[in-house]
Structure formats: structure tokens, C-alpha cells
Amino acid sequence: MAEGRCYSPLPIAAVEQLPVPDALPVRFADIEAAATRIAGHAVRTPLLESPQLNALTGGRILIKPECLQRTGSFKFRGAWNRISQIDPATTPGGVVAYSSGNHAQGVAAAAAMRGLKALIVMPADTPAIKQANTRGYGAEVVTYDRASQSREEIAGRIARERGAIIVPPFDDPHIIAGQGTVGLELAEDAARLGASLDAVLVPCSGGGLVGGIATAVKSRMPKASIHSVEPAGFDDLARSLAAGKRLANDRTTGSICDALLSPTPGEITFAINSKLLAPGLAVSDGEAGAAMAYAFDRLKLVAEPGGAVALAAILSGKVDVRGRTVAVIISGGNVDRALYARILIENPSLP
Amino acid sequence: MAEGRCYSPLPIAAVEQLPVPDALPVRFADIEAAATRIAGHAVRTPLLESPQLNALTGGRILIKPECLQRTGSFKFRGAWNRISQIDPATTPGGVVAYSSGNHAQGVAAAAAMRGLKALIVMPADTPAIKQANTRGYGAEVVTYDRASQSREEIAGRIARERGAIIVPPFDDPHIIAGQGTVGLELAEDAARLGASLDAVLVPCSGGGLVGGIATAVKSRMPKASIHSVEPAGFDDLARSLAAGKRLANDRTTGSICDALLSPTPGEITFAINSKLLAPGLAVSDGEAGAAMAYAFDRLKLVAEPGGAVALAAILSGKVDVRGRTVAVIISGGNVDRALYARILIENPSLP
Numbered sequence: 001m002a003e004g005r006c007y008s009p010l011p012i013a014a015v016e017q018l019p020v021p022d023a024l025p026v027r028f029a030d031i032e033a034a035a036t037r038i039a040g041h042a043v044r045t046p047l048l049e050s051p052q053l054n055a056l057t058g059g060r061i062l063i064k065p066e067c068l069q070r071t072g073s074f075k076f077r078g079a080w081n082r083i084s085q086i087d088p089a090t091t092p093g094g095v096v097a098y099s100s101g102n103h104a105q106g107v108a109a110a111a112a113m114r115g116l117k118a119l120i121v122m123p124a125d126t127p128a129i130k131q132a133n134t135r136g137y138g139a140e141v142v143t144y145d146r147a148s149q150s151r152e153e154i155a156g157r158i159a160r161e162r163g164a165i166i167v168p169p170f171d172d173p174h175i176i177a178g179q180g181t182v183g184l185e186l187a188e189d190a191a192r193l194g195a196s197l198d199a200v201l202v203p204c205s206g207g208g209l210v211g212g213i214a215t216a217v218k219s220r221m222p223k224a225s226i227h228s229v230e231p232a233g234f235d236d237l238a239r240s241l242a243a244g245k246r247l248a249n250d251r252t253t254g255s256i257c258d259a260l261l262s263p264t265p266g267e268i269t270f271a272i273n274s275k276l277l278a279p280g281l282a283v284s285d286g287e288a289g290a291a292m293a294y295a296f297d298r299l300k301l302v303a304e305p306g307g308a309v310a311l312a313a314i315l316s317g318k319v320d321v322r323g324r325t326v327a328v329i330i331s332g333g334n335v336d337r338a339l340y341a342r343i344l345i346e347n348p349s350l351p
Numbered sequence: 352m353a354e355g356r357c358y359s360p361l362p363i364a365a366v367e368q369l370p371v372p373d374a375l376p377v378r379f380a381d382i383e384a385a386a387t388r389i390a391g392h393a394v395r396t397p398l399l400e401s402p403q404l405n406a407l408t409g410g411r412i413l414i415k416p417e418c419l420q421r422t423g424s425f426k427f428r429g430a431w432n433r434i435s436q437i438d439p440a441t442t443p444g445g446v447v448a449y450s451s452g453n454h455a456q457g458v459a460a461a462a463a464m465r466g467l468k469a470l471i472v473m474p475a476d477t478p479a480i481k482q483a484n485t486r487g488y489g490a491e492v493v494t495y496d497r498a499s500q501s502r503e504e505i506a507g508r509i510a511r512e513r514g515a516i517i518v519p520p521f522d523d524p525h526i527i528a529g530q531g532t533v534g535l536e537l538a539e540d541a542a543r544l545g546a547s548l549d550a551v552l553v554p555c556s557g558g559g560l561v562g563g564i565a566t567a568v569k570s571r572m573p574k575a576s577i578h579s580v581e582p583a584g585f586d587d588l589a590r591s592l593a594a595g596k597r598l599a600n601d602r603t604t605g606s607i608c609d610a611l612l613s614p615t616p617g618e619i620t621f622a623i624n625s626k627l628l629a630p631g632l633a634v635s636d637g638e639a640g641a642a643m644a645y646a647f648d649r650l651k652l653v654a655e656p657g658g659a660v661a662l663a664a665i666l667s668g669k670v671d672v673r674g675r676t677v678a679v680i681i682s683g684g685n686v687d688r689a690l691y692a693r694i695l696i697e698n699p700s701l702p
Contacts, residue, residue: 048397051421296691299419301653302652337648338696340692341696345692
């Protein structure tokens, strides 16, 4: 981040003392129940702080590195919360999921731990590490063309044939509650540090993670503003929030942020997010890559492109964090070695 | 790590209920005092656990990622413990240090925070990121030829000319006590997890980190065996421990583990380590690189070559961890982007 750069950032939203309505599809109690279910199965990721990043930004930046989670992304939390409630004896067909890669790994690992068969429908252009890891956890993988085929249809047909239960990637209260445990831990650990969160920045695709986090954090720290961060050109949630209705992206491919290409907000997630979120943000692929390289140099964390977008929003000045306490979720770290190497080489080194 | 590989590992030492003698140069109380000094200045690094690594090794592996420390390595701890006790008003000449790079950054950052001038004598072949960061913290850098010049002589002459205080990299009780806070935190956090440590594996150059950790851990968990891990061909401490006297390495260059090329154990560190350590281990550059790539793929942590040697000792089967609880220190993550990219590309991907 160059010194003296021009700031035209989004101001952090004014204090909104909105309680989380109990009428929403996911309640705080659901997240507490999910936290009990995942305890001892998921990694309780730490809350990290970099003096260098604080000095650079002028804020207090708290980093929740879900790249350190089991399977390399937050997705295991929701998957385990759903799958741990399935009885293998009565579900011999196991589970079916469709996923760009991280949910696939979360479901595959959770199913294996639960003794359930798993079949995952994945885009053919999914990073090799995500496909290999999904198979490595014992799941069967079926690929499809992201531009021309419907993953929901393929998964639905297979599930009917097998008598399997579909574990959706985000539009499911159990999944959202599981992802919300990120926010619960964040609020608990921030409180332990004596920090009151002004804002939380969350990488966003279908909206399950940001919706769960918003539900948890705003229940504990109501004045925190929660911002989704999406890839530029794939900012369906930001535009939907602004329009007050669910809008779709023009494209389904064309960003290095392979985890964040969901075409439109979910119905359930949007019911939550439209109530709880502050305006959404978007970053370019270049800003995501620069944030990955920053995380390498300074945080020593491996972030995948989509996992780095919230950090990118801060580093590129999309939000004014000066004098504020802002949490950043690094949502995953599953990136192919070759792409990561290329991003390190292409991004100019720090001064 | 291939399945079915042949194990000829070092057995973890039998229970040794050796109390840490109070006559040693660093006492447990010195480490507790250092912990008080660094609190709020150093990062309290988390203790991480990877279910995948546990499953792979058959042990319970607890990872202390000092790559997440301020300046990207544990070295800030010792530097701050020493430098925070220097009064800038009475020491206008500031501090002088000699370092292969990580101590340089630790001293430079600590001196800047304390308002002291810093001059660092660094080998000319130090990774660019370490030189750039050292200057970035405001220190003056003087380079020398690792093979033909004595850094101690250069630093001593400059310190005399300037009236500066030398902050040695390891052979100093304040430095050792500072590094020992890694062990104090490790013992505290392991106890919090209900884990009793069977062994601790520590990357080792001059022996300050392993000596400090041994003092702290064996004071709290006396049956833990503490092993140094060095680069093959630079295993002066392992050979010195076996011989019962300080031996030197044949070479001063020739490993990618640039942080671990100290020619011989320190006098003070060896006085401690010869009393407290179990036999030392060594790993090849290839094993260190493979561990870096593993940490990338599975732990999502950036480890530098020297920082990865303890993990490498486990992944390459140098120690039998099956059924045991073993802590691994990842001591630093300051590696140039280009070298890191090359190591990722050169190491075969996981199956």
C-alpha cells in the first residue's frame, strides 16, 4: 500500500443498535448449538494481530485465519454442523453436495468422520488441490461445466437416485449456523482482548459465512457493522443489498477468486443479510493477489484468492479503518502451488 | 510422507525427572520476568493443531508458529527483553548487532520501538527480504562476507567507535530468557489443552531458542524431552551434545537454511543445552523444503527453510511420534518470494 495514497473509502457505518430479530431463519441460539457440535471436531482458530498491519493501516486489525481450519477453509464448520446430525444407519446413500471446492472438502471430511458416503459435484475448472483433497477425504467427485450446466440439477438427480441427503453450500439454516461459529469465536476472543469491534469484513459468495457471522457478532456486539467483500464483477450481494432485492451476476467465470463466484445471493442468506449487513464491498483480482502476497510477506499466512478479499479491502483503502477496531476474516487457503508461486512472483515486493 | 515408509527414528527419550538446576545461567524466574517485559509488545503466538497432521503422523502434534511473531520470527522476543532494559538517554550510540537476518529484524524493530539507533552487521548473502525489512525498521545495515570475515570483530569495532551496546544473537542470558518465553507460552497453552508434552522439537542455530525453551518447558513439564533440529552438515550442537564438548561445523555456507548456520554452540547456550537437551536431530535441505511445501498445503503457514526443520524432522520420520504429544516450533517465516515460489514448484504435490 503506497504512502500518501488517496483515500476515498467507505466510512464505517454509524452505530446501529439493531438487535438481531428472533424471526430470522437463524437465531443466536442456533449458532451456540452449532458451536457445541463442532467443539473438538473443528479447529478453534486463533484471533491474530500484526503490529505491522496496525501501523500500516492506522487501525487495530484483528485477523481470524480460517485458512487454519480443518480442510483449509471455514466450510468444515457448516458441513459438520449439518452432517453430524445425520444418522449413517438410516442414510446409506450418504450425502451429496455441489461446491466450487471448499464446501466439497468440508463435506467430504465431515462425511468421512461421520461414516457417511459422499459424492460431490464440482466445476471442471476447480483448482486441482481442491479436487485432489476432496477425493483424498474419500469422496466421489463428478465434474460439470460451470458455464452451461446446473449443479443443483445434477446434484438433485444423483441424490434422488441414491437416496442421499443434499448438503447445500450456503442456503440452509444448519450450514449458516455452523459458519456463524466463526463470528461467535471472533466476538468472544475480541472481548477477551478488550476490543470492541467497529466492523467485520467477510469474504462472500452465497452469503452463508457473512450471514452467520452477522447473526453472531451483532448479537454480542450490536454496534459492529458487518461488510461482505466480493470480487469486482461478482458483487451480487453488494448490489442486491443496495437494490433491496436479489440480483444476479452477469458472469459465472472470470475471476481468480474461484471460491466466490456464486451467481446470486441465497434466499435464506439474503433474508438474513438484507436485515443485518452494512453496504458490501468489492475488490479486483489484482487487489486480491496483492493481499495474498502481503499475507505471505507480513502475516505468514497462506490465503487463497477468495480468502484474501477482506484483507484486500483494507489494504486497498476500501474502508477507512483509522482509529477503529476491524476484524478481517481470511476464509480459506486452498490455492494451487503453481498459482500461488505465480502471484508471489508477479506482485511487486514491498519497499 | 509416503505410507509404509521404513521407520528408523530416534526414540523419544525416557522420562527424565531432571529439575532445571538453579545454577544454570538462565533461571525459570528470568523467563517469567521476560514474559512480563514482552507482554503487549510481542505477539502471543497461538498453539495450533492440525487434525490432518495428527492423522498422518499418528501423534498429537502441537505447532507453535513463531512465524506469526512480530518481525516474522521468534527473535523479537529476546531482542525486546534485552533492549527494553536499555535507557536511550544514557545510550546515545544505540545498539549494534550481528545477525544472519532474523535477529537483525528483531533488534531493529525493538530498537525503533525503544527510540534507540540500531546498526546491524549482516552477511552479504542474507535473503533480500531480511535486509530490506531490517532497513525498513530504521536500522543501518553493514554487510560482510560470511566465509572470510568475523562479524563479531566488525560489530565490536563499530560498537567501540559509537559507544553502542552490542545485542548478541544468542549467547546472552537476557536473549535466552526472552526466547524462553516461547517455551513458557507453549507449556501454559499445552496444559490448557490438557496435553502433557512428551517432546519438543526446536530449530537450532546458536542454541538460544532451544536453551530458553528447554529451561521453561522442563521447569513446567520435566518429563518432556527437548530436541534441537539443525541442517545436515551444520549440526554442531547435535555433535557437541554427543561429544560433551563444543564442536564446530566444517562449513559456514551451503544450506538453504540461512538462519541456522551458526558455526558453533555458544558458551552460555551450551552450558544450558548440555544439561537439559535430549540428542539433537538434523534434516537435509530437501526435507526442509518438503516441510515448507507441506506447511503451505496443509497448515497454511509460511515457514522459511530454517523455520521448517523441526516440522521436517517429524515429516521425514526422524522421531517416532506415534501415540505421543509432540510440540514443533516453526521458528520463522522470512523467506524471499522467489525462493518460496521455487520450493513450491520443485516439491512434488501431495497425492
